Amino acid sequence: MKRYIIKRVVHAVFVVWLVATAVFFAVRLVPGGPARAVFGLQSRPEVVARFKEQYGLNDPLYEQYFNWMSNLIVGDLGPSMTQSAQVSDLIMQTAPRTLSIAIVGLVVGISISIPAGILSATRRRTMVDYVATVASFAGISLPAFFIGILLVLVFGVWTNLLPTFGYVPISEGLYPWFRGIILPGIAVGGPYAAIVMRMMRGSLIDEIREPYMRTARAKGLSSRIRFYKHALQNAMMPVVTIAGIQVALIVTGSVTVELVFGIKGLGRLLVNSMLQADYATVQGTIILVAITMVTINLIVDLTYAYLDPQIGYESDVA
Structure with a gap:
């Protein structure tokens, strides 16, 4: 291992x-x-x-x-070609904002998709399954920026319950930061949750139908053990893979969502740098995104090996 x-x-x-x-x-x-x-x-x-x-x-x-x-x-990305600042400083100013959106979106997506996928798979052809299926299709079909616009209308224009413009640093308080970042997080987490939920549902249904589940029942194993120790654990393996890969959806979705909510994050920095031909900043931003994606894929690989130790063992033997 x-x-x-x-x-x-x-x-x-x-x-x-x-x-x-x-x-x-x-x-x-x-x-x-x-x-x-x-x-x-x-x-x-x-x-x-x-x-x-x-x-x-x-x-x-x-x-x-x-x-x-x-x-x-050593982390020195050089000076910006169009601004009187170091590229690393520009990234450090904007990355926490995009990272906040991505983390909240990831938490929202996982906390919704996994339970919804399990309920939809275990209660097929019921109202719960139909509602979850329609919601997932809507999440897959609607882009993140459009969901963001709907959230601005509902929570900003019509009800004025949450702030819909700008970013509050977490240093100014956890609650103000959360109030300002929850709507962008939901906007990017919605499409992510829809994809993972569909994968969770399909994977779990396939596992429930496998012959080993009938064998486990014949051996007298309780329904709880059959479901959690066998079906759910095996169903999670492809879900972990697709969930990690689809984190790119959150990263790319953050670019347009930042524009909707007036947040000067990493996405806006990249777009503006490309428009201004600031290639030093473009280089630094792309490399940071690449490091983020590679790190996520590494975590997915290690999680996959944890769920199925034979993967690590076979790789060691090879």
Whole structure:
């Protein structure tokens, strides 16, 4: 099992390095280079020359790569190309906001999807199943930003129960932070919950129909043991996989949801940086997103191995 964990961690580090390398060279393959992209193709040569000197773009490509990668390892993403600030500072200012939305959305999604999927599977063809199925189809069909707009109308315009614009840092109090972040969290967690709920329902129904469940009943095992120890545990394995992969839905959904709720998070930083051709900030933001996704996939792999120890064992043998 230890060897399996080490292999997964090494693989995760390799993927992050690969993404960082691809981003580095992609930026420098822009027609005219980053300098022309920032100032335009008709910019004055002296302005471009000064910009290249400032950001080390006159150095050989391999030297630029070595210096950039060395700085990246210690967390130095360099200065922004369009703002008088370090990229790491810009990310540190915006990442907690996006992370707050993602965490709340994940908690909302998991807390709704798993119980709803279990109820829908164990009470098939009842009103509970029909309501859960319709709600899941609506969640899958409606994009996160549209759900956000509906929440703004209901809780902001019509009832004025919750704030619908801006972000309150958690340092100003847990309750004000939660009041300001719950609606964006629900907006991104809704589609996520719908997908995971459908997977939970289908996976659990398949497990309940398996022959080993009839065998367990014939052996005299109680319904509680049959359900929780056998059916539910086995049904959770594909659910964990899809739940981890679909975290990308929360990350991407946060970009548009931030615009709806007026939150200056990581998504808005990335969009604005792309529009302003601030490639240093684009690089840093994409790498952070890549690290986040790789870390989530690593957690999913380790959770999968925990649920089925044979995975880790077989990987060690291989």
